[in-house]
Amino acid sequence: MATKQTYKSSLSIPSQTERLNDVREFVSGLARTHGFIEDDINKITIAVDEACTNIIKHGYNYSPDKKIDVEIIRRENDFEIVISDKGKQFDPSAIQTPDMKDYLEHYRRGGLGVYLMKRIMDKVEFNLYSDRNVLRMTKTLH
């Protein structure tokens, strides 16, 4: 039986919001090549933007000289994004799913990134290690 091919690509960026565009271009280009439709490409791109924004803002507290590693693993039927950072540990259990009706009625702000990531990706998983945080998100190719 033939082994299914897996392709990996990676990009490292400094923890600066002005580099978000580089990450988006990197991810959207690979998603397009992988055969996703535009709507899915947009969703994958936003999820990665939200993840990196959270790391810059909360993980590194806007310190501009830290590093974010983004790795894309392309398999036959899915597209996995692995984002690693060495910032403040992120406790996934602390994330509450916002009640959007209440959220909007009370004009709240912020905290929507993780909610959005979970809404638009098929799988979102946070792993904490002693020296780094690793977020894995997967989108299946239909």
Place this chain on the structure above:
Amino acid sequence: MSDFKVTIRSRDNNIQVLELKGYLDAHTIPALEDSFQKMLNEKKYRLIVNCKELSYISSAGLGVFMAFIEDVRANDGDIKMSDMSPKVFNIFDLLGFPMLYDIVKLEEEAANKFELKK
């Protein structure tokens, strides 16, 4: 680097239109915050955000609308949005924003939703 620009123009009936162009993310939101703040400083509360040339928005961008809507409405105004591409609308929609904001197809419709100023 992402490009983003806000252009402000006036319409009849004391309405201001903010035309957004480019990519609205955590890096570019200060330009939109400054524009909304300018409107508040000038006591202009009837605002239409025309998104015709807005290519991209992340939740950081949506947060800016949340930050200003309360003040605008407290002054009998509103922030209405128009001319969104399906791609941009999809993000607003995923987070339930159509429940809170008037999002219409064309700027003209948004303008008509403001009552005539006596």
